Amino acid sequence: MLTLKARAKINLALDVLAKRPDGYHEVDMIMQSLELADGIRIEPAAELSVACDHPAVPGDERNLAFRAALLLRESSGITAGARIVIDKKIPVAAGLAGGSSDAAATLLGLNRLWKLEWSEERLAALAVRIGADVPYCLHGGTARATGIGEKLTPLAGPSDCRVLLVTPDVAVPTARIYQSLRLAEIRNHPRVDRLVQRLKWGAVAGIEADWGNVLEEAALPQFPVIAQVKELFGRFGLASLMSGSGPSVFALNPPAEAAAGLLARLPGNWFGCLTRFQAARNEQDASVK
Ligand code: ATP
Numbered sequence: 110m111l112t113l114k115a116r117a118k119i120n121l122a123l124d125v126l127a128k129r130p131d132g133y134h135e136v137d138m139i140m141q142s143l144e145l146a147d148g149i150r151i152e153p154a155a156e157l158s159v160a161c162d163h164p165a166v167p168g169d170e171r172n173l174a175f176r177a178a179l180l181l182r183e184s185s186g187i188t189a190g191a192r193i194v195i196d197k198k199i200p201v202a203a204g205l206a207g208g209s210s211d212a213a214a215t216l217l218g219l220n221r222l223w224k225l226e227w228s229e230e231r232l233a234a235l236a237v238r239i240g241a242d243v244p245y246c247l248h249g250g251t252a253r254a255t256g257i258g259e260k261l262t263p264l265a266g267p268s269d270c271r272v273l274l275v276t277p278d279v280a281v282p283t284a285r286i287y288q289s290l291r292l293a294e295i296r297n298h299p300r301v302d303r304l305v306q307r308l309k310w311g312a313v314a315g316i317e318a319d320w321g322n323v324l325e326e327a328a329l330p331q332f333p334v335i336a337q338v339k340e341l342f343g344r345f346g347l348a349s350l351m352s353g354s355g356p357s358v359f360a361l362n363p364p365a366e367a368a369a370g371l372l373a374r375l376p377g378n379w380f381g382c383l384t385r386f387q388a389a390r391n392e393q394d395a396s397v398k
Contacts, residue, residue: 111151111222114394115195115214116142116249116387117205118242119272119352119359121308122299123322125290133241133257134287137301139264139308140242142249143272145384147211148196149174151218156190157182163197165280166208177212177239178219184235185225193218200380202280204353206242213246217395233259250389251308253301266386267311273347273368276357276380277334286354290327297321313361317348328355345371 122139129135159175160168170176174193182189193215199207216232219225229247236243241258251266299321307316328351329336335351338358342349345367347360363371368383375381 110398111218112396113149113151113214113218114146115149115210117145117199117207117210118142118246119205119357120322121316121320122301122304123324123353124298124301125292125323128292136255136258138254138258139301139304140245140252140254141266142387143384144387145199145274145382147199147207149211149214149218150194150196151215151222152192153222154190154192159193159195161195161197163201165201166195166197173208173212173239174215177215180235180238181216181219185223187223189223191219191222200276200357202282203276203357204281204351204355205357206246206353209240209242210246212236212239212243217247221395248389249387253305263389264305265309267308267313270313270386271362272384272386273360273363273371274357274382274384275338275359275375277338278378279332279334279356281328281332281355283354286324286327289331290324295323295326298323316361320350322351324354325351332356341371341374347371
């Protein structure tokens with residue numbers, strides 16, 4: 110039996126540069142993985158199956174982990190099965206790439222269980238067919254992602270940074286946010302080159318001068334609760350940014366008192382936690398029993 114961590118990610122920058130004829134968007138993003146993670150357990154079995162303890166996560170081929178398993182089995186030509194069990198800790202449809210991360214961890218786990226010995230590059234070529242964020246999730250850590258999100262440059266990131274994360278109780282469909290984005294009207298683009306320099310120096314203080322997520326402009330009018338979350342961060346003196354297409358919002362290195370005060374004020378059906386930056390995936394993220 111294999112167990113793996115499937116880490117959540119946040120975007121320290123999310124810029125959209127153009128819309129391609131095939132409907133995908135050209136992006137320029139800085140991704141950062143978090144300690145917050147789903148647990149993925151993979152056991153040998155005759156058939157392929159997936160189970161998840163979260164009611165909003167499907168247990169069939171709509172599940173990204175299951176799609177990853179089917180694709181890998183088909184592409185490698187093997188006939189073995191596996192039982193994949195997801196212990197959901199990452200809020201669902203929250204802009205934290207939970208499904209993409211489950212898919213990436215499944216590819217890594219099955220590569221071991223089925224003794225395929227595929228390289229990370231070969232797995233990444235398969236991963237992009239599942240979703241644009243899945244190649245990033247294979248590697249994790251701090252990275253710049255361009256193209257549709259699949260062209261990755263690993264970055265030096267601060268070795269330690271706390272993250273206050275809040276997800277209000279609303280599911281945001283990523284496709285709807287991208288569709289409603291008016292590229293020519295975007296006012297505030299993140300300064301991605303300057304962010305790369307900041308992260309290289311480990312300088313998180315003042316990062317809000319350069320960070321940004323252009324999807325905030327599209328998401329906030331449609332989901333006013335996201336603006337409420339940002340207002341709440343503001344009341345505690347914290348600069349905040351939406352992750353992905355929302356609705357999750359985060360602040361970096363909050364003073365302990367502000368973090369505790371804000372978490373105590375959250376409605377019971379919202380998710381909130383204090384987590385931290387996670388370095389790129391390593392051997393400790395998987396264990397064999
Ligand atoms: P992204 O930021 O990559 O758009 P997200 O964090 O906003 O992703 P997910 O949590 O990945 O969103 O879920 C998006 C949708 O995918 C949900 O509606 C959910 O039903 C479906 N889904 C399929 N597989 C999974 C999975 N393993 N975990 C979570 N959601 C999944």
